[in-house]
Amino acid sequence: MTNPERGRSLLRFAAPQNFYPLAGRLAPWFAASAVVLTAVGLWLGFFVAPTDATQGQVYRVIFIHVPAAWMSMFIYLVMAFWSAVGLVMNTRLSFVMSQALAPTGAMFCFVALWTGALWGKPTWGAYWVWDARLTSQLLLLFLYFGFIALTRAIEDPRRADRAGAIIALVGAVNVPIIYFSVQWWNTLHQGASVSLTKAPSMATTMLTGMLVMALASWAYTLAVVLWRVRPMILERERHTEWVGAELERAAKLSQTAGGRA
Amino acid sequence: MLSTFLAVLRRDLLLAWRGRADVLVTLAFFIIVVCLFPFGVGAEPNQLRAIAPGVLWVAALLACLLSLHRLFAQDYSDGTLEQLLLSSEPAALWVMAKVLAFWLSTGLPVVAVAPAMGLLLDLEQGGLPVLILSLLLGTPILALLGGVGAALTLGLRGGGMLLALLVLPLFVPVLIFGAGAVEAELSGSGAAAHLLLLGGGLAGALALAPVACAAALRISTD
Amino acid sequence: MQQWESWSAFWDMGGAAFYVWGSYGLAFALIALELVLVFQRRKDTTRRLLRWRRAVGKDAGKRNGEGTMPAMESET
Numbered sequence: 368m369t370n371p372e373r374g375r376s377l378l379r380f381a382a383p384q385n386f387y388p389l390a391g392r393l394a395p396w397f398a399a400s401a402v403v404l405t406a407v408g409l410w411l412g413f414f415v416a417p418t419d420a421t422q423g424q425v426y427r428v429i430f431i432h433v434p435a436a437w438m439s440m441f442i443y444l445v446m447a448f449w450s451a452v453g454l455v456m457n458t459r460l461s462f463v464m465s466q467a468l469a470p471t472g473a474m475f476c477f478v479a480l481w482t483g484a485l486w487g488k489p490t491w492g493a494y495w496v497w498d499a500r501l502t503s504q505l506l507l508l509f510l511y512f513g514f515i516a517l518t519r520a521i522e523d524p525r526r527a528d529r530a531g532a533i534i535a536l537v538g539a540v541n542v543p544i545i546y547f548s549v550q551w552w553n554t555l556h557q558g559a560s561v562s563l564t565k566a567p568s569m570a571t572t573m574l575t576g577m578l579v580m581a582l583a584s585w586a587y588t589l590a591v592v593l594w595r596v597r598p599m600i601l602e603r604e605r606h607t608e609w610v611g612a613e614l615e616r617a618a619k620l621s622q623t624a625g626g627r628a
Numbered sequence: 629m630l631s632t633f634l635a636v637l638r639r640d641l642l643l644a645w646r647g648r649a650d651v652l653v654t655l656a657f658f659i660i661v662v663c664l665f666p667f668g669v670g671a672e673p674n675q676l677r678a679i680a681p682g683v684l685w686v687a688a689l690l691a692c693l694l695s696l697h698r699l700f701a702q703d704y705s706d707g708t709l710e711q712l713l714l715s716s717e718p719a720a721l722w723v724m725a726k727v728l729a730f731w732l733s734t735g736l737p738v739v740a741v742a743p744a745m746g747l748l749l750d751l752e753q754g755g756l757p758v759l760i761l762s763l764l765l766g767t768p769i770l771a772l773l774g775g776v777g778a779a780l781t782l783g784l785r786g787g788g789m790l791l792a793l794l795v796l797p798l799f800v801p802v803l804i805f806g807a808g809a810v811e812a813e814l815s816g817s818g819a820a821a822h823l824l825l826l827g828g829g830l831a832g833a834l835a836l837a838p839v840a841c842a843a844a845l846r847i848s849t850d
Numbered sequence: 851m852q853q854w855e856s857w858s859a860f861w862d863m864g865g866a867a868f869y870v871w872g873s874y875g876l877a878f879a880l881i882a883l884e885l886v887l888v889f890q891r892r893k894d895t896t897r898r899l900l901r902w903r904r905a906v907g908k909d910a911g912k913r914n915g916e917g918t919m920p921a922m923e924s925e926t
């Protein structure tokens with residue numbers, strides 16, 4: 368199979384048989400960087416960053432809370448992006464990408480909520496207050512659940528892809544509106560609350576630690592999504608020759624590994 | 629183009645009229661939900677007065693949600709939907725007509741009954757015009773957004789719960805501004821800002837939702 | 851160890867041990883769980899597709915769409 372565009376365009380990776388091996392090659396690198404960055408970020412967060420003057424040690428939750436919250440919002444936008452690409456360009460791989468992203472996004476969303484609650488208890492005196500950020504985060508989690516539930520409920524993959532894409536786009540249009548409305552509702556009901564990221568003395572080491580952890584969660588997301596997308600591609604392309612060859616190769620590989628053990 | 633719109637509108641209203649028992653069930657559901665609250669939180673008038681706008685809005689929202697599955701289900705099962713999608717008329721147009729008919733047959737009755745239910749909860753009478761206005765502006769948004777969800781979940785098993793999961797987070801801003809309008813009016817700060825935002829939301833939903841809904845219907849019937 | 855006098859002070863987190871370690875504990879537990887699920891799914895899919903391919907026969911690629919999949923249950 369000769370491809371005149373080969374080497375000239377990144378677009379050839381839109382073809383599943385080209386993307387599949389690429390994903391397999393890249394994922395371990397992202398995973399390794401995630402491990403290194405997490406180690407550096409945690410070291411910065413726990414051993415270099417000073418104690419916060421007002422909140423004491425409990426503020427160290429931000430090194431996981433803020434990156435998780437950022438990541439959960441960012442992943443939703445990326446999902447909406449791939450959904451739009453899929454609907455416009457009619458590339459099946461884009462839909463698969465957005466479906467592979469959703470569980471990780473929901474996971475980060477839940478982590479942000481959980482850590483927010485654990486941080487809130489010593490700070491506000493309650494695990495949950497209807498703070499604007501936490502509330503929008505909760506609604507974002509519901510949006511993720513809706514997307515995942517809808518794509519899983521539809522058996523025909525073609526319909527599932529497109530229906531999921533529509534709901535991801537509708538959600539993405541609504542996210543700013545939801546955020547704005549919740550902010551508005553929150554200021555009317557209880558006034559501005561203490562915010563985790565607006566600590567009065569945000570030392571540079573704290574900020575650095577947070578950014579490193581954010582990079583770590585990026586790398587983790589890339590790794591896990593690439594890993595998750597690979598079996599999804601095999602499933603979708605199961606009628607093709609290359610998947611057959613790939614499966615036979617994997618079978619032989621596991622056989623020799625089993626024989627040696 | 630207008631004739632298509634009017635034809636679909638007339639047909640759907642006629643169908644709604646023939647199946648008016650369904651409309652009455654929606655209305656009864658709205659009334660019963662509102663009546664449950666005093667049993668749940670106690671009949672203390674001050675407390676009821678305080679929660680009345682929120683209760684009325686949540687009940688209206690749930691009533692809308694429960695009737696949403698009717699929006700396309702009938703046309704989907706008898707094949708009308710496919711015929712409409714095959715026709716040369718722009719899909720967004722007749723989708724709009726269907727949503728309007730749906731709102732006239734389920735949203736409007738709820739809006740009409742809401743003031744009476746407000747009195748039941750001892751809502752101050754000064755707040756009633758704003759309540760009606762906010763429901764008039766807000767429930768069409770619910771119908772438009774809900775239409776997209778109804779189109780996406782067409783013919784799925786467990787579609788009702790899925791529909792709720794899909795659209796309830798999207799309904800939150802409407803709820804906030806709708807119930808907030810009544811509260812703002814009663815607290816003396818004026819409901820203009822809330823109502824303007826609801827109006828803006830309605831304009832946005834009118835522009836975008838029929839297109840999204842038409843695309844969703846195409847996907848679901850493919 | 852600029853910030854901490856001893857390891858026990860570190861684990862105590864200024865009295866906020868439950869909140870801090872509860873946050874990190876859950877986060878890393880969920881990440882571990884996600885990784886386990888992803889790799890399990892990979893193994894399941896490979897095995898299931900292989901079985902399916904052998905059942906359908908070597909010309910599965912040519913008879914596009916024919917032959918139903920056995921056990922499509924693992925959609926997680």
